[in-house]
Amino acid sequence: MPAHFAITPDKLARLIALPGSPRIIDLRVLPQKAVPGSLPAPDPDPSRWNGSTGQSVVVVDEDGSGPAVAAAAILRSDGVAAEALEGGFSAWLAADLPTVSLAHLPPRHDDDRTWWVTRARPKVDRIACPWLIRRFVDPNARFLFVPPGDVLAVAARQQAEPFDIEDDRVFWSHRGERCTFDTMVEAFGLATHAPLAVLAAIVRGADTDRLDLVPEAAGLLAISLGLSRIHSDDHAQLDAGMIVYDALYRWCRDAQGEKHNWASHQPARGPAQGTAPKQVLA
Structure with a gap:
């Protein structure tokens, strides 16, 4: 106790x-x-x-x-x-x-938050990475979404950490067949956390067009593309995406073994349910 x-x-x-x-x-x-x-x-x-x-x-x-x-x-x-x-x-x-x-954690600004910057109009990685940061690294992290060509300039001007941009100078990006989410999971020392390992495979499949990696990758891609069409504001999309990744993480942690079909959630039937009463012969 x-x-x-x-x-x-x-x-x-x-x-x-x-x-x-x-x-x-x-x-x-x-x-x-x-x-x-x-x-x-x-x-x-x-x-x-x-x-x-x-x-x-x-x-x-x-x-x-x-x-x-x-x-x-x-x-x-x-x-x-x-x-x-x-x-x-x-x-x-x-x-x-x-x-x-915390070895790779960027310095905090005067507002006690880490600042991050990436390309506007996010789809998969650029929602998954902010989710990972806010849930595991810095709950108060600030994210800036800017045109692709402005990411590095804004990063330098605002001392914001660039991520998910194709540039050899950027630490937080794709590496071989692995996406930026993989890079963050590994660099933040979270690769041994089993639920995140499962989630990383889903994100990787959705983000790199390898939907054969795990069945859930196709569903994540469909939801991500749908969210990007619902929301014209990147921060509104991030807020909506946080719920998606919260649900996926909870499934990875607690619900992978649970099945669902027409019969799996029906109330149990008693021995006499659904049958006619037996007639007693005199």
């Missing part, structure tokens, strides 16, 4: 990378790896943290001792539902739960 006002690593692992996940604040200084979706503390004083209204908070330190417990208590005194990660990041590692590598 977890300590009072604490959440176990296993329970938190079921909540990460989903809509409505708690806000995860990491108190450690310059960590190399982190709980997916966690953010650095916005201020040394938890009473000055903001943006928590309506969202629960989990505070992470190295071993679950004083700093996280104290920060969570201060947040609760302000009416925020807050818990400390039991055992801290050390317990998360000991449980062999997924971590995100």
Whole structure:
């Protein structure tokens, strides 16, 4: 049983990378790896943290001792539902739960967000990659969509990280038969997270016209092309696409074995249902 006002690593692992996940604040200084979706503390004083209204908070330190417990208590005194990660990041590692590598994380801007820039009118990769970043790397990441010829100029001018553009100077792009989503999954140290490995194959098949890779690739391509025709605003399309990838990720994590047909979701029939009553012979 977890300590009072604490959440176990296993329970938190079921909540990460989903809509409505708690806000995860990491108190450690310059960590190399982190709980997916966690953010650095916005201020040394938890009473000055903001943006928590309506969202629960989990505070992470190295071993679950004083700093996280104290920060969570201060947040609760302000009416925020807050818990400390039991055992801290050390317990998360000991449980062999997924971590995100921060080695390739771009510097944060003054707004405490990472900025990214790519080509306008996204289809597959340019929706899948922002989803991955917001769910596993930086929940507050900002994305700029610009004409293809302007990506590198905007990247330099705004110190935004370019991605999914065909240029040898761009780190986040296709590599051989693998798409940009694959590059991000690997560079952020998430390739061993089984649900993302399954999702990466779906994205790769849809994005590189290899619909034979997995059956779901054709469906993702159809949905992606449909979304691009529904939405003329790239950010509206990204918002809609986040729901698609949330659903796909949850299927990859929890529902691959579930089948659906006319009979699979019918209520169970009792022994006398559907049959005429037997007549008793005198």
